[in-house]
Amino acid sequence: MLAKRIIPCLDIKDGTTVKGINFVNLRDAGDPVELGIKYSKEGADELVFLDITASHEERKTFTELVERIALNISIPFTVGGGINELKDVDRLLSAGADKVSVNSTALRNPMIIDEISKNFGSQVCVCAIDARFDGEKWMCYTSGGRNLTDKELFSWAKEVENRGAGEILFTSMNHDGVKQGYANEALCCLSESLNIPIIASGGAGNLQHFSDVFKEGKADAALAASVFHFGEIAIKDLKYYLRSEGINVR
Amino acid sequence: MGIVIIKYNAGNIFSVDSAMKRLGVDAIVTDDKDLIRKADKVIFPGVGEASTTMKYLRENGLDSLIKDLKQPVLGICLGMQLMCKHSEEGNADCLDIFDVNVKRFIPQKHEDKIPHMGWNTITDVKNPLFDTTLENQYVYFVHSYYVPINSNTAATTDYILPFSAALHTQNFYATQFHPEKSGSVGEHILTNFLKL
Numbered sequence: 460m461l462a463k464r465i466i467p468c469l470d471i472k473d474g475t476t477v478k479g480i481n482f483v484n485l486r487d488a489g490d491p492v493e494l495g496i497k498y499s500k501e502g503a504d505e506l507v508f509l510d511i512t513a514s515h516e517e518r519k520t521f522t523e524l525v526e527r528i529a530l531n532i533s534i535p536f537t538v539g540g541g542i543n544e545l546k547d548v549d550r551l552l553s554a555g556a557d558k559v560s561v562n563s564t565a566l567r568n569p570m571i572i573d574e575i576s577k578n579f580g581s582q583v584c585v586c587a588i589d590a591r592f593d594g595e596k597w598m599c600y601t602s603g604g605r606n607l608t609d610k611e612l613f614s615w616a617k618e619v620e621n622r623g624a625g626e627i628l629f630t631s632m633n634h635d636g637v638k639q640g641y642a643n644e645a646l647c648c649l650s651e652s653l654n655i656p657i658i659a660s661g662g663a664g665n666l667q668h669f670s671d672v673f674k675e676g677k678a679d680a681a682l683a684a685s686v687f688h689f690g691e692i693a694i695k696d697l698k699y700y701l702r703s704e705g706i707n708v709r
Numbered sequence: 710m711g712i713v714i715i716k717y718n719a720g721n722i723f724s725v726d727s728a729m730k731r732l733g734v735d736a737i738v739t740d741d742k743d744l745i746r747k748a749d750k751v752i753f754p755g756v757g758e759a760s761t762t763m764k765y766l767r768e769n770g771l772d773s774l775i776k777d778l779k780q781p782v783l784g785i786c787l788g789m790q791l792m793c794k795h796s797e798e799g800n801a802d803c804l805d806i807f808d809v810n811v812k813r814f815i816p817q818k819h820e821d822k823i824p825h826m827g828w829n830t831i832t833d834v835k836n837p838l839f840d841t842t843l844e845n846q847y848v849y850f851v852h853s854y855y856v857p858i859n860s861n862t863a864a865t866t867d868y869i870l871p872f873s874a875a876l877h878t879q880n881f882y883a884t885q886f887h888p889e890k891s892g893s894v895g896e897h898i899l900t901n902f903l904k905l
Contacts, residue, residue: 461868462828462847499892504828530727535849535890555723557851557890580757582824582851625824625851656822679822709828709847 462709463673463701464504464680465694466658467687469494470511471540474524476688477511492527498687499532501694504709506532507628507682509560509587510540511603522554529555537585537628545574552579560628562587563601566608566615569622576623585658586624588616590645591632597645604632612645613652620653627653628682630660638664638686646676658682669697670704712736712903713748715775718765719787721756721889728889732899742774750780750903754889755787759811759854760799763791776804781905782881789876789883790854798854806881809859814869821869824853831864831874831886838875838882838901839864846894848874848886856885 469476469491476491495506508528510521525538538551539560548559565572565586575584589604590597590612597612616627629649631642641662650657656679659672663683672678686692701708714725714736722738729736729752736752737744745751753775755762766772775782775792784792791803796811803811814823828847831839843864855872858865864875866885876883882902888895 460830461825464827526723529723530730533728533731533890533892533895535851535887553723555727557721557724577758582826582853583756626826651819654816654819654822655824656826679827 460707462504462707463678464658465502465669465697465708466505466507466680466682467494467498467503467694468507468509468660468682468684470509470684471524472510472512474521491524492531494688495528495532495536498694499534502698502709503534503694505534505680506536507560508536508538510538512540522550525551525554525556539585539587545571545578548575548579548583552583558583558585558625560585560587562589565619566599566601566610569618572619572622572624576625581623581625584624585626585628586619587628587630588612588619589630589632592642592645600632613648616649616653620655624655626656626658628658628660631662634662635660636685637662640664640668641672641676641678641681643671643676646672646678650677650679656680663692666692666697666700670701670706673701673706674704711748712750712752713745714738714752714754715745715771716740717762717769717771719755719757719762721754721786721887724887725752725754725785725889728896728899732896732903734903740769740771742770745774746778748780750905751775751778751782753782753784753788753792755785755789755791756851757787758799759787759790759796759803760801762787763801763803766791772804776806779880781902783902784881784883785889786852786885786887789885790856792876792881792883793856796854807856807859807861807876807878807883809856809861809873811854811856813854817869824851825855825868826851829866829868829886831866833862833865834875835863835877837905838877838884838898840901843894843897848888848891848894848898850886852885
């Protein structure tokens with residue numbers, strides 16, 4: 460039986476791991492490769508490395524870091540941030556990344572999703588979506604939550620699926636950093652309207668939040684950062700808890 | 710002559726090479742036909758699209774070369790699918806090492822998402838690539854096409870339907886999953902291949 464995945468996310472700035480509280484206040488959470496090895500040993504199912512400054516500063520994700528990660532860890536990982544064109548994807552995959560995550564670039568140029576999936580396979584293409592609920596609608600943002608777009612979450616998610624994205628990584632900006640649980644209602648809606656896996660992001664604060672995101676949010680994978688980086692939740696304990704809740708994990 | 714990883718227009722070559730390094734093996738990554746022929750063991754990785762990749766292999770004369778290899782060969786993911794007879798992906802005629810056709814997953818219910826992505830268990834595992842300790846262990850899959858159960862099936866996984874997680878005939882071994890991305894279980898399987 461296919462297991463639900465637990466994915467620590469490492470936001471990278473200047474080569475170190477950071478986690479934003481609502482994307483603004485950044486705290487240092489250590490060396491990306493060290494953390495990656497630690498999580499891999501503890502039972503993480505995948506890792507995500509996001510170069511959070513790459514997008515707005517138009518800086519390329521460090522290929523060297525990706526190579527170091529690939530050399531040292533034996534589980535799949537996704538790299539995102541600063542992917543503007545197909546050759547960025549080629550460079551990151553050649554450096555050992557298993558998947559690439561596109562976000563702002565896809566909103567500005569949706570064709571990049573078609574191009575990535577056509578050239579490298581849809582399994583390589585994770586489309587990350589940052590959205591905020593404005594009281595009426597979920598609206599998508601670019602550049603790490605800085606700029607509002609005219610795209611609505613559910614129609615944009617459907618569009619990226621049709622264009623060939625292999626997975627959607629949805630971050631609720633309302634929930635991110637506040638540790639009150641994931642955006643389960645929106646996640647459930649995404650999961651039921653799409654046929655590709657959904658990775659939930661934003662809001663994990665305790666063990667039950669993970670159980671809820673699989674049961675209520677119907678997510679295929681749950682991503683979190685600070686609860687792991689600051690040792691608040693150990694992945695081993697989380698897996699044990701989820702198993703006791705009847706959720707199939709590795 | 711050691712371990713050779715066939716270099717071609719496919720992804721995950723670096724990952725496979727890295728996995729070998731973690732096992733203490735310095736593999737040679739090459740498309741040089743002589744080096745491939747002389748290798749003790751050959752790994753045929755693959756992430757990509759079947760018809761485009763087959764076209765590349767044919768244009769570079771690697772198709773007949775792989776088919777004629779006599780030493781142990783390990784195909785991984787797309788590598789395994791290309792070792793089959795035909796693939797529905799791009800309607801591609803493949804290497805025909807395994808007499809079976811590659812099909813696209815067809816969802817039976819909404820929860821059946823495609824690609825089949827993530828960690829799933831292997832059952833009915835067969836020697837020599839697998840040993841009994843590997844029964845029911847989790848390995849990492851990413852694929853939208855699958856190889857049906859057939860006489861060469863060496864391990865089975867259930868997603869939508871039971872399919873071949875691994876194949877074996879003569880000197881040819883193949884896994885649908887990614888041992889290079891399957892943590893310690895994957896390393897165990899790669900070690901078994903290196904011991905052949």
